[in-house]
Amino acid sequence: MIAADRPVQRPPxxxxxxxxxxxxxxxxxxxxxxxxxxxxDLVIANDAATLPASLRGEHLPSGSAVEVRLAxxxxxxxxxxxxxxxxxxxxxxxxxxxxxRPPPPPLGPGDRLALGPLRATVEGLLGHPRLVSLRFDGxxxxxxAGLARHGRPIQYAHVPGPLSLWDVWTxxxxxxxxxxxxxxxxxxxxRALAAMRTRGIAFATLTHAAGISSTxxxxxxxxxPFDEPYHVPVSTAAAIREAQARGGRVVAVGTTVVRALEHAxxxxxxxxxxxxxxxxxxxxxxxxxxxxxxxSGTHEPGTxxxxxxxxxxxxxxxxxxxxxxxxxxxRTHEFGDSVLVERRAHVEAEAARRGPAHAxxxxxxxxxxxxAARRLP
Amino acid sequence: xxxxxxSDSPRPFAGLRxxxxxxxxxxxxxxxxxxxxxxxxxxxVARTPGRVEQVARDHTGAHGIVGDVSSKEDIHPIAVQIVxxxxxxxxxxxxxxxxxxxxxxxxxxxxxxxxxxxxxTNLVGPFRLTKAxxxxxxxxxxxxxxxxxxxxxxxxAINAYPRWxxxxxxxxxxxHLSDIWxxxxxxxxxxxxxxxxxxxxxxxxxxxxxDADRAALKRPEDAARxxxxxxxxxxxHPVREGGAP
Numbered sequence: 041m042i043a044a045d046r047p048v049q050r051p052p053x054x055x056x057x058x059x060x061x062x063x064x065x066x067x068x069x070x071x072x073x074x075x076x077x078x079x080x081d082l083v084i085a086n087d088a089a090t091l092p093a094s095l096r097g098e099h100l101p102s103g104s105a106v107e108v109r110l111a112x113x114x115x116x117x118x119x120x121x122x123x124x125x126x127x128x129x130x131x132x133x134x135x136x137x138x139x140x141r142p143p144p145p146p147l148g149p150g151d152r153l154a155l156g157p158l159r160a161t162v163e164g165l166l167g168h169p170r171l172v173s174l175r176f177d178g179x180x181x182x183x184x185a186g187l188a189r190h191g192r193p194i195q196y197a198h199v200p201g202p203l204s205l206w207d208v209w210t211x212x213x214x215x216x217x218x219x220x221x222x223x224x225x226x227x228x229x230x231r232a233l234a235a236m237r238t239r240g241i242a243f244a245t246l247t248h249a250a251g252i253s254s255t256x257x258x259x260x261x262x263x264x265p266f267d268e269p270y271h272v273p274v275s276t277a278a279a280i281r282e283a284q285a286r287g288g289r290v291v292a293v294g295t296t297v298v299r300a301l302e303h304a305x306x307x308x309x310x311x312x313x314x315x316x317x318x319x320x321x322x323x324x325x326x327x328x329x330x331x332x333x334x335x336s337g338t339h340e341p342g343t344x345x346x347x348x349x350x351x352x353x354x355x356x357x358x359x360x361x362x363x364x365x366x367x368x369x370x371r372t373h374e375f376g377d378s379v380l381v382e383r384r385a386h387v388e389a390e391a392a393r394r395g396p397a398h399a400x401x402x403x404x405x406x407x408x409x410x411x412a413a414r415r416l417p
Numbered sequence: 418x419x420x421x422x423x424s425d426s427p428r429p430f431a432g433l434r435x436x437x438x439x440x441x442x443x444x445x446x447x448x449x450x451x452x453x454x455x456x457x458x459x460x461x462v463a464r465t466p467g468r469v470e471q472v473a474r475d476h477t478g479a480h481g482i483v484g485d486v487s488s489k490e491d492i493h494p495i496a497v498q499i500v501x502x503x504x505x506x507x508x509x510x511x512x513x514x515x516x517x518x519x520x521x522x523x524x525x526x527x528x529x530x531x532x533x534x535x536x537x538t539n540l541v542g543p544f545r546l547t548k549a550x551x552x553x554x555x556x557x558x559x560x561x562x563x564x565x566x567x568x569x570x571x572x573x574a575i576n577a578y579p580r581w582x583x584x585x586x587x588x589x590x591x592x593h594l595s596d597i598w599x600x601x602x603x604x605x606x607x608x609x610x611x612x613x614x615x616x617x618x619x620x621x622x623x624x625x626x627x628d629a630d631r632a633a634l635k636r637p638e639d640a641a642r643x644x645x646x647x648x649x650x651x652x653x654h655p656v657r658e659g660g661a662p
């Protein structure tokens with residue numbers, strides 16, 4: 041696929057590939073994505089704003105330049121910002137591909153880092169020479185101020201120009217707890233929320249600290265996604281119950297929403313409200329309990345995001361979808377085009393056995409708003 | 418103008434997450450004190466680091482944030498700190514204001530840069546900051562906590578006072594912005610208020626009217642109490658869901 045290299049969240053030509061529950065594939069302008077939803081459906085997005093999580097500075101024992109990318113946190117509590125897990129790179133910046141970045145100097149417990157106005161201590165390595173636990177000096181407010189003023193959004197070589205926070209905050213961005221943007225949400229603007237209301241489609245949010253998508257190191261990348269704290273509001277858990285009761289589908293905007301909801305789900309498909317730490321991996325073997333469809337970016341096979349799609353569709357279907365994405369020039373990465381994938385029919389059938397509400401669900405993502413979706417030649 | 422009836426509801430402010438711009442002097446400082454006194458969790462924004470530190474030191478629990486709302490580059494760092502430190506946001510008070518040229522001048526004598534600065538502080542800044550925290554406010558509304566943006570207005574937004582051109586034009590634009598945005602956001606549950614606190618005994622008023630009879634001016638503490646009442650009236654009662662995340 042083609043890398044989307046400019047930070048435009050909703051380019052006029054954005055495309056959408058739709059995989060319905062029977063594995064049928066169609067194409068549409070992404071701006072028409074609501075046409076594939078029905079009254080009673082519930083759209084859930086991640087309202088995490090993106091933290092400026094890339095911190096340039098110096099490893100004081102060696103005097104070496106480093107880039108620290110914050111990558112994880114135990115909780116979303118506002119005052120719990122002293123300790124982060126972080127990936128450390130040597131000199132250079134995002135314009136060098138992460139896999140070509142030089143490693144940091146050897147890091148050990150007690151090493152001090154100067155990161156702009158912030159000072160931090162390496163607490164220890166987390167099973168890899170460039171993954172550390174960092175403890176910042178100072179009060180939580182001083183740490184927030186240091187991050188806000190000195191940090192930059194984490195970015196990669198496929199977008200060469202420097203990103204600003206407004207480039208990576210979704211329209212609905214709230215708590216600044218994501219390490220990289222929950223970019224499936226770039227598709228949403230306030231007009232889309234108003235249109236959902238008009239069409240009888242419900243909307244809710246949760247907050248999930250989306251982690252980093254790539255470390256440049258194969259061994260570390262295999263450990264992605266790292267543990268991610270999340271929070272499901274009481275009102276969102278209630279909205280899910282209501283959607284399930286009326287036979288509406290739960291449509292997750294982004295992989296992080298799937299991870300949070302499925303982590304918070306009980307066996308019966310009810311979702312617990314409150315705080316949690318998502319530790320699970322989602323893949324072909326995962327039985328989805330809550331989410332019926334996902335709106336997501338286009339992902340390359342082998343990434344953890346792609347693995348997650350295997351919980352929705354079988355490999356043959358995803359293979360055909362990949363071929364379609366290539367053939368029709370879809371763009372990939374955070375500013376790229378999108379896919380809407382409905383949970384496959386035999387998974388639906390299993391869900392149907394769990395309760396009558398599930399059985400009411402359709403077996404297809406059928407456009408409801410006129411000639412929006414069409415099969416491209 | 419625009420006053421809402423006083424609230425008689427018990428403690429609608431307990432745990433409420435509020436941000437106030439221009440929070441180290443005049444009405445802003447009085448609002449910080451009033452809201453803290455009512456049990457709110459308060460973050461305040463101002464330009465001068467020394468003043469921010471002083472006010473934060475003097476008011477336990479208040480989160481001081483250094484930033485200039487007229488600067489595009491400052492807005493997102495301010496928003497990161499407001500929403501990060503409070504863990505969300507229920508109320509934003511756009512109070513920071515620029516008087517335009519001081520002493521006040523006829524428009525024909527007003528430098529373009531003075532008008533631009535007044536617009537940047539009084540109109541574009543509140544627009545940018547509100548937009549940056551709107552996701553947090555809307556989440557609060559969905560959670561049943563309510564969400565309010567209070568844009569501090571002036572009678573100069575309505576009346577064409579000679580020599581108040583830069584200030585009056587910017588405040589008139591802010592008032593209209595508030596009305597339109599309020600209509601657009603009603604369905605999201607986000608209330609936009611535009612309120613005139615009246616002529617107060619503040620540094621801004623002293624700069625505008627140096628020879629005013631201060632005894633005849635309203636105390637900022639009284640205006641702050643009225644504005645806090647108006648915020649309380651615009652919130653749902655009782656607050657349903659606890660602080661998150």
